[in-house]
Amino acid sequence: MTAEQVLRGNRKIGNKVLILGGGLVGIELAEHLAAADHEIVVIELLDEVARDMEAITRKMTMIRLSKLPVTIHTSTRLVRMEGKNAVLEDVVEGRSETVEGFDTVVVAIGHAPHDPLSEGLRAAGVPVTIIGDAHQPGQIFDATQAGRRAVVELLDPAETTQ
Numbered sequence: 816m817t818a819e820q821v822l823r824g825n826r827k828i829g830n831k832v833l834i835l836g837g838g839l840v841g842i843e844l845a846e847h848l849a850a851a852d853h854e855i856v857v858i859e860l861l862d863e864v865a866r867d868m869e870a871i872t873r874k875m876t877m878i879r880l881s882k883l884p885v886t887i888h889t890s891t892r893l894v895r896m897e898g899k900n901a902v903l904e905d906v907v908e909g910r911s912e913t914v915e916g917f918d919t920v921v922v923a924i925g926h927a928p929h930d931p932l933s934e935g936l937r938a939a940g941v942p943v944t945i946i947g948d949a950h951q952p953g954q955i956f957d958a959t960q961a962g963r964r965a966v967v968e969l970l971d972p973a974e975t976t977q
Contacts, residue, residue, distance in 0.1 A: 816919070816920070816921055816922070817921065817922050817923075818834075818836075818840050818841065818844050818921055818922070818923040821844060821848070821921055822844070822847075826919075828848065828853060828918075828919050829853075829917070829918020829919040830852075830853060830854060830918055831853070831854045831855075831856075831916050831917050831918050831919070832848055832853050832854070832855050832856070832917065832918065832919045832920075832921060833856050833858070833893075833901055833914075833917045833919070833920045833921070834848075834855060834856070834857045834858070834921045834923050835858060835893060835920065835921065835922050835923060835924060836857075836858075836859065836922065836923035836924035836925075837857045837858070837859030837861070837864030837865065837887060837889065838859075838864070838865065838866065838867050838868075838923065838924065839865055839867045839868045839954070840923045841857055841859070841864070841923035841924070842857065842864050842865045842868065842876060842880070843876070844921065844923055845857050845880065845883075845885050845887075846876060846879060846880055846883065846885070849880070849883035849884050849885045850883060853884075854884045855883075855884060855885040855886070856885075856886045856887075856888070856901075856914055856917075857885065857886070857887045857888065858888045858891045858892065858893060858901075858903060859887070859888070859889050859890075859891065860890070860891065860892050860906065861889065861890070862889050862890050862907075863889055864877075864887055864889060865877070867953075867954075868954070869954060869956065888903060888905075890905055890906050890907045891903050891904065891905055891906065892904050892906055894911065896917075896920065897913070899915065899916050899917050899918065900913050900914065900915045900916070900917070901913065901914045901915075901917060901920075927952070928945075928948060928949055928950055928951055928952065929948060929949060930945055930949040930950070932949075933945050933949070942969065944961075944965035944968070944969070946958055946961035946962050946965055947961065947962070
């Protein structure tokens with residue numbers, strides 16, 4: 816299943832969860848599920864997790880994760896699933912290991928912008944500025960700053976913003 820399906824509550828989650836992807840969404844999902852008494856294993860192909868998370872938030876999140884039932888494998892890819900077992904490969908050293916007993920596998924990679932409204936609004940003659948995840952998936956800080964700039968430009972198009 817996808818991270819979005821989990822967060823929307825559309826799917827039942829088992830006790831032991833494998834999360835594919837250790838970016839912002841995967842790490843926040845790991846924290847959320849671990850806090851709800853799920854055992855979590857995160858695998859990330861890159862050499863560190865949460866690279867797309869703001870630095871202070873990342874540090875605080877990693878501290879909280881260290882106190883929860885979360886195991887993180889970096890520089891690791893999923894080779895295959897064998898029933899409830901995951902065969903993982905360390906992409907640096909080339910060694911494989913099997914982690915057993917997963918009830919749920921969640922994909923938390925490859926987010927794309929989602930903008931179902933702007934085309935219809937423009938067709939109706941409404942001025943539109945696309946911000947947030949409709950423009951590009953990211954952090955709420957970036958979305959709120961883009962919203963602020965959009966309002967300033969709407970009220971005074973000649974004003975330059977920071």
